[in-house]
Amino acid sequence: MRHGFRSFALFSMAALASSAAFAQAYPSKPIKAIVPFAAGSATDQIGRAFAAKMSETLGQTIVVENKPGVNGMLGADAVAKATPDGYTILFGTNSTNAALKSLMKSLPYDQDTAFAPIGYMGSVPLIVTVNNDVPAKTLKEFVALAKAKPGHVTFASASTSQLVSAGVLASMAGIEMTNVPYKSGPAAMTDLIGGQVMMFSADFAVTVPQIKGGKIRGLAVTSTKRSPVVPDIPTVNEALG
Structure with a gap:
């Protein structure tokens, strides 16, 4: 699919x-x-x-x-x-x-x-990322977490691309999440690292340094193929099956 x-x-x-x-x-x-x-x-x-x-x-x-x-x-x-x-x-x-x-x-x-x-x-492309304390190592586990607690999972957005990306995930997976809007991607990333929000789908410039630094966890990329920048992170299609 x-x-x-x-x-x-x-x-x-x-x-x-x-x-x-x-x-x-x-x-x-x-x-x-x-x-x-x-x-x-x-x-x-x-x-x-x-x-x-x-x-x-x-x-x-x-x-x-x-x-x-x-x-x-x-x-x-x-x-x-x-x-x-x-x-x-x-x-x-x-x-x-x-x-x-x-x-x-x-x-x-x-x-x-x-x-x-x-x-x-x-x-x-964007990368679906989560705070390190979120008990989900994969996108499927994240979806299961959101299904278990409708509306409990929060996600950050600082642009329509990020908002729509999270909306598509919610629609495809049949989950309900709560949006926390931000004025900028860097500000949203600061709160993701700090645990004020649970998930953030954002561009490579904002996410990759934090993923490689071990400050957040990358679950999936929104491109059709894996990125050579983060080859261990599956595409959304791979992650959801």
Whole structure:
């Protein structure tokens, strides 16, 4: 049985610009790149690496600014409302450019028309992790624990990707969990390590250092194949059978 888990994708977007904006030599001044999630998140780390290469290629400074909040909506809104001249870009994800439209009652910008796509930067799978004190060594054991105590198991989420990932697990496994929302992945990870929450499905940038440091336990990756970074952790499909 295959399960509908997905990784999160990263895109570079700009406020929708007219052709007149590029009539002159571009870029003639520094470009602001907004990361709609906190420092230390996967989006931040990948975005900064991309910005450095972009700066080298264009011969112009790229100023990276973190503007986290509301699952990336605040940062995306800042870019949507920026002057459409190509000098403010968004390092967006499927949260900011797809999921928010379905998960929020309303958005302060039109997700379908506010941005012009520049490029697709890649996708990053998530890892289902638990606090070391959670009595589950495998994903099946975690599901059994959640079934035994409906609503007792708590999970952290700091983005729509993380929220949807946990929701898919709950739906597929027939379990009920309680969501604890956070403003950033690093903040959620701090509480997972401390035992304030039991489970967190998050990107490699946040989870792998803690797994390898023995501070948390990785149960499954959401990719279709095992990752060479953590080869001992099975995929969700493997783990659930």
